[in-house]
Amino acid sequence: xxxxxxxxxxxxxxxxxxxxxxxxxxxxxxxxxxxxxxxxxxxxxxxxxxxxxxxxxxxxxxxxxxxxxxxxxxxxxxxxxxxxxxxxxxxxxxxxxxxxxxxxxxxxxxxxxxxxxxxxxxxxxxxxxxxxxxxxxxxxxxxxxxxxxxxxxxxxxxxxxxxxxxxxxxxxxxxxxxxxxxxxxxxxxxxxxxxxxxxxxxxxxxxxxxxxxxxxxxxxxxxxxxxxxxxxxxxxxxxxxxxxxxxxxxxxxxxxxxxxxxxxxxxxxxxxxxxxxxxxxxxxxxxxxxxxxxxxxxxxxxxxxxxxxxxxxxxxxxxxxxxxxxxxxxxxxxxxxxxxxxxxxxxxxxxxxxxxxxxxxxxxxxxxxxxxxxxxxxxxxxxxxxxxxxxxxxxxxxxxxxxxxxxxxxxxxxxxxxxxxxxxxxxxxxxxxxxxxxxxxxxxxxxxxxxxxxxxxxxxxxxxxxxxxxxxxxxxxxxxxxxxxxxxxxxxxxxxxxxxxxxxxxxxxxxxxxxxxxxxxxxxxxxxxxxxxxxxxxxxxxxxxxxxxxxxxxxxxxxxxxxxxxxxxxxxxxxxxxxxxxxxxxxxxxxxxxxxxxxxxxxxxxxxxxxxxxxxxxxxxxxxxxxxxxxxxxxxxxxxxxxxxxxxxxxxxxxxxxxxxxxxxxxxxxxxxxxxxxxxxxxxxxxxxxxxxxxxxxxxxxxxxxxxxxxxxxxxxxxxxxxxxxxxxxxxxxxxxxxxxxxxxxxxxxxx
DNA sequence: AAATCCGCGTTTTTT
DNA sequence: ACGCGGATTT
Numbered sequence: 001x002x003x004x005x006x007x008x009x010x011x012x013x014x015x016x017x018x019x020x021x022x023x024x025x026x027x028x029x030x031x032x033x034x035x036x037x038x039x040x041x042x043x044x045x046x047x048x049x050x051x052x053x054x055x056x057x058x059x060x061x062x063x064x065x066x067x068x069x070x071x072x073x074x075x076x077x078x079x080x081x082x083x084x085x086x087x088x089x090x091x092x093x094x095x096x097x098x099x100x101x102x103x104x105x106x107x108x109x110x111x112x113x114x115x116x117x118x119x120x121x122x123x124x125x126x127x128x129x130x131x132x133x134x135x136x137x138x139x140x141x142x143x144x145x146x147x148x149x150x151x152x153x154x155x156x157x158x159x160x161x162x163x164x165x166x167x168x169x170x171x172x173x174x175x176x177x178x179x180x181x182x183x184x185x186x187x188x189x190x191x192x193x194x195x196x197x198x199x200x201x202x203x204x205x206x207x208x209x210x211x212x213x214x215x216x217x218x219x220x221x222x223x224x225x226x227x228x229x230x231x232x233x234x235x236x237x238x239x240x241x242x243x244x245x246x247x248x249x250x251x252x253x254x255x256x257x258x259x260x261x262x263x264x265x266x267x268x269x270x271x272x273x274x275x276x277x278x279x280x281x282x283x284x285x286x287x288x289x290x291x292x293x294x295x296x297x298x299x300x301x302x303x304x305x306x307x308x309x310x311x312x313x314x315x316x317x318x319x320x321x322x323x324x325x326x327x328x329x330x331x332x333x334x335x336x337x338x339x340x341x342x343x344x345x346x347x348x349x350x351x352x353x354x355x356x357x358x359x360x361x362x363x364x365x366x367x368x369x370x371x372x373x374x375x376x377x378x379x380x381x382x383x384x385x386x387x388x389x390x391x392x393x394x395x396x397x398x399x400x401x402x403x404x405x406x407x408x409x410x411x412x413x414x415x416x417x418x419x420x421x422x423x424x425x426x427x428x429x430x431x432x433x434x435x436x437x438x439x440x441x442x443x444x445x446x447x448x449x450x451x452x453x454x455x456x457x458x459x460x461x462x463x464x465x466x467x468x469x470x471x472x473x474x475x476x477x478x479x480x481x482x483x484x485x486x487x488x489x490x491x492x493x494x495x496x497x498x499x500x501x502x503x504x505x506x507x508x509x510x511x512x513x514x515x516x517x518x519x520x521x522x523x524x525x526x527x528x529x530x531x532x533x534x535x536x537x538x539x540x541x542x543x544x545x546x547x548x549x550x551x552x553x554x555x556x557x558x559x560x561x562x563x564x565x566x567x568x569x570x571x572x573x574x575x576x577x578x579x580x581x582x583x584x585x586x587x588x589x590x591x592x593x594x595x596x597x598x599x600x601x602x603x604x605x606x607x608x609x610x611x612x613x614x615x616x617x618x619x620x621x622x623x624x625x626x627x628x629x630x631x632x633x634x635x636x637x638x639x640x641x642x643x644x645x646x647x648x649x650x651x652x653x654x655x656x657x658x659x660x661x662x663x664x665x666x667x668x669x670x671x672x673x674x675x676x677x678x679x680x681x682x683x684x685x686x687x688x689x690x691x692x693x694x695x696x697x698x699x700x701x702x703x704x705x706x707x708x709x710x711x712x713x714x715x716x717x718x719x720x721x722x723x724x725x726x727x728x729x730x731x732x733x734x735x736x737x738x739x740x741x742x743x744x745x746x747x748x749x750x751x752x
Numbered sequence: 753a754a755a756t757c758c759g760c761g762t763t764t765t766t767t
Numbered sequence: 768a769c770g771c772g773g774a775t776t777t
Contacts, residue, residue: 095767434753586765654768
């Protein structure tokens with residue numbers, strides 16, 4: 001045995017319930033853990049890893065655990081490290097794992113080197129836009145983001161199905177020339193794939209696809225990994241897509257020890273290719289698995305759990321499951337109706353202050369929302385109320401221009417063939433190189449199948465460019481050449497060197513526009529982060545033990561670029577600071593907080609309009625059902641307090657629109673809501689959240705309003721909960737009112 | 753080539 | 768409301 005006798009960990013399995021114990025100590029063969037929210041599955045996985053290592057003498061480095069996000073990976077690693085002194089388990093996301101494998105293996109595919117660049121979604125769209133332009137396609141008709149989404153769909157389905165026709169038919173505006181459109185898509189896809197290869201670049205989906213390809217074409221390599229990993233575990237299995245399923249299968253192909261964990265009710269990524277059949281068909285894909293259901297919830301009060309349960313039972317496409325909890329009833333759920341998004345944000349800030357007064361810490365509170373733009377109003381209200389907060393996701397930091405520029409320089413150092421990076425920074429800071437001369441260069445490059453960087457060093461190409469542009473290109477070429485040795489440098493040193501060479505002063509001065517953004521501070525932050533990264537790498541080298549299979553991190557500028565390409569801001573979230581956390585519902589998966597706010601419970605927001613319109617798939621309700629699961633995920637993050645808010649009006653695209661409460665609100669049993677009084681107010685409560693037949697009004701009717709007095713109806717719009725009337729009140733002017741709330745009384749001809 | 757202005761679409765959700 | 772791309776100046 002490569003490892004010494006296993007050290008037993010006293011109390012490792014203490015406190016596990018029967019089902020958890022069964023899962024944690026399952027030995028060989030497939031294992032399916034169906035885990036309800038808050039049922040302690042992370043606990044099971046971490047204990048299981050520790051149990052295998054100590055009780056079954058499995059070397060940690062022979063364990064592979066896949067999580068959905070980098071943050072989840074980090075947390076799991078920390079929890080395992082607390083249990084186990086020995087290190088070396090691979091705990092990462094599919095993407096990070098694949099990047100790591102490709103760094104070592106990609107050269108067998110031919111044409112790629114280990115210095116490959118990773119293109120994120122915006123790099124991808126940038127490249128597509130360039131290709132579409134070069135091919136003279138109208139980029140408003142063929143939007144790069146749309147083509148990109150379609151290509152992504154194709155890759156995630158691993159070419160099993162070709163979505164060409166259906167995609168265009170559902171997303172495109174006119175279906176008349178669908179055939180032509182899909183032809184263009186296919187053609188652009190070919191150009192895109194060729195460009196990626198030429199540029200030694202992979203997009204996010206390629207990370208998975210190329211590993212699959214390596215495994216497929218080189219069974220020896222596949223077997224090497226599959227033999228190495230004695231146990232493979234995949235968390236959030238309900239959100240895996242087809243490529244990920246295939247990779248799981250390949251990695252488990254030698255030992256067959258695959259443990260997956262998930263909850264079909266929390267599947268919220270169908271839109272990016274997640275295939276819920278992976279978990280539903282697990283028994284078929286990996287025959288005779290042990291199946292363990294974790295149904296005891298340790299997180300939420302029964303009030304919260306009942307609400308979640310009642311809601312999710314409205315979904316038709318699900319397997320029934322019985323969640324229960326020994327926690328008490330706790331407080332009722334609070335529903336707050338607000339005037340608009342600012343009122344909503346203020347209300348949330350106020351409620352948080354109330355919770356803090358009751359003795360809760362800020363970090364015990366989270367606010368969730370459906371779409372990122374809702375973050376703005378919340379942020380400003382919290383700032384005004386002096387409530388400390390942090391925001392998860394939104395990619396904010398890495399989206400900043402100065403950060404992207406600096407990273408583009410670094411990518412160019414690592415991979416001079418990266419044309420997207422080249423275009424981005426060739427004129428940063430300005431060297432007099434404009435579109436015209438760039439086009440000349442690009443044309444030259446295209447004619448001879450060169451990358452832009454190669455063309456830029458050709459005297460022949462330069463001779464066709466005159467004046468300032470020429471000297472600019474020359475000096476840029478010289479700059480890139482000077483930076484070349486940094487390829488093998490530590491990340492922090494490399495970035496500092498780059499900044500020095502490009503002329504930080506001039507660069508900053510040029511970017512210094514009105515906005516007063518502290519770009520210098522952002523750049524400093526990235527450099528500081530790079531130094532911290534280098535330190536971490538040094539640490540990992542110290543504990544590395546190649547003889548036992550414990551590898552050090554890749555490190556250097558190369559490793560740094562790889563890591564930041566896959567890391568989002570979500571991962572930078574600290575939970576040791578006492579701040580309220582703001583995030584989208586999607587980011588909330590896997591987390592828990594004593595108090596949770598979910599904002600924007602309105603039709604067309606949650607469920608989102610796009611999901612309502614969705615008619616693809618066999619089930620016309622499937623879009624709605626995914627939204628319902630998303631809300632379910634949100635609710636089940638809450639331990640004790642749950643607040644749901646909705647606004648009557650909300651700013652959209654710079655205009656206020658009337659909003660009706662989400663249908664999901666009416667799916668929560670009213671007796672779980674605060675303010676519910678069965679005797680007197682039942683009608684009113686129901687009235688607020690259910691679509692009822694509207695009292696009929698007509699244009700010209702005389703009406704009376706509690707506040708505005710008497711008036712005349714000018715206009716009627718909308719129906720059901722969205723019905724509204726534009727009324728002219730002599731005393732207050734013209735108002736548009738939601739009939740559902742306005743309680744308008746119709747007056748007869750005598751004015752009574 | 754760079755600066756300024758206008759019009760348009762934009763908002764799901766993330767690795 | 769805002770950022771981007773395209774058009775129009777300087």
